[in-house]
Amino acid sequence: MSGPLERYQKLKLKDSLIVSYRYPIASRELSFILRFVYSEVPKALQALILEDTLTAFRLLPQMQTQSAVSAANVLIQSAEAALPKQKRVLAITEFKQAKVAHKRRSKACKEDTGLVQLPQDVLVHLFSFLDMQSLVSAGLVCRLWYAAATDNYLWQRHSAAYFCDLDSFVENKVCISGRSIKEDVGAVGSFDWKDAFRRKYTGYPSWKFNYNRGYCRYCNLIVWLNNLMCPNAHLGQISEYHMIKPVLSPNQVVAYILEDSLLMLDSSDSDSGSDGEFGYKLWAYRRR
Incomplete structure (x- = not known):
């Protein structure tokens, strides 16, 4: 021990x-x-x-x-x-x-006033390194950044990272072209991935989007999450997110060090209450 x-x-x-x-x-x-x-x-x-x-x-x-x-x-x-x-x-x-x-x-x-207006494709590449909340915030800076931050490519990446199965994620919806997402490889441009992400997001616990720390029950460690999963290899496998318990407070880190335990919140506490408020604050930006 x-x-x-x-x-x-x-x-x-x-x-x-x-x-x-x-x-x-x-x-x-x-x-x-x-x-x-x-x-x-x-x-x-x-x-x-x-x-x-x-x-x-x-x-x-x-x-x-x-x-x-x-x-x-x-x-x-x-x-x-x-x-x-x-x-x-x-x-x-x-x-x-x-x-x-x-x-x-x-x-x-x-x-340093020598700021250069970057092309949108460069901004999209830079924004691809941002987490979901930072990407939303970046879109509030100016019209140019908003256009880059709402690029479908970025939100398809976030959809794949957070919800994994894109076919079930879009819930059998079809693109403007009339073909399914799976059938239409070029559908990224005709399907609003950000809007679909926002709608899917409202049904998920807020800690998954709001925190980068989690407790892996397999490793018995507090880890930095990578796409909601433990980054450590488990006998050749990567832990799924259901193996992760949220670390919502530094108090839990204290308990982990002193007692080798976590003061975990019940799922009812961590998955409700603040979720609606958090979701409202994140997405309640005026449309442009």
């Missing part, structure tokens, strides 16, 4: 901090670990938590998003509350230096 040190290492927080879109989540998990785990674990794990905290501050200048800054602010508050004096001073020093470097870098980016 693994101990807190092994379970903490398996979270791979240090590796996650390097990835810009994972930085806010990893930093918030780290802030909860500082507050509720640090004083309860051996010195070896305390040293590792401190090292990851300092790493988070050193990486902050590279994270040019407000969510990353907010997560770092929460992290320094936890460090001030949990760390002993000498280590607290070290963390505060790293944080202040990181904030100064972040402001300088942000200012330099704002002064």
Whole structure:
């Protein structure tokens, strides 16, 4: 049976901090670990938590998003509350230096006015690397970005990633050409994949779209999800999403480290209530 040190290492927080879109989540998990785990674990794990905290501050200048800054602010508050004096001073020093470097870098980016209007095909390629929520947000920037963000190719990819079986996904609907999706290879341009995704989306639990963390019951690990699935190989097979339980709060990460258990919400709690509100906020943008 693994101990807190092994379970903490398996979270791979240090590796996650390097990835810009994972930085806010990893930093918030780290802030909860500082507050509720640090004083309860051996010195070896305390040293590792401190090292990851300092790493988070050193990486902050590279994270040019407000969510990353907010997560770092929460992290320094936890460090001030949990760390002993000498280590607290070290963390505060790293944080202040990181904030100064972040402001300088942000200012330099704002002064760079040489922006070029990219062709739509280039934007579509760039947007193909975005998650679903970021893609919706990108479409609100301007008309050019909206046209690229609503490209059928992108939403067909998301449909395949989230719902897998495209034939059942379109529910036997036909394209404008009168042929089924399966029959018409060129139907991508005549079928509104974004609208179909939106309608299908309303029947799914919101955690699948709102969180990148999950607990794989097969691996007994908290993992970063890849298309709603565990990225680890299981005897040559990849775990399906039904093997995944959502990690909805850093409190669950704390419970996992200390007790090797998760404070999982009931499916009725995680799949209802906030789903309608979340779905409304995501899709309630005026049509153009």
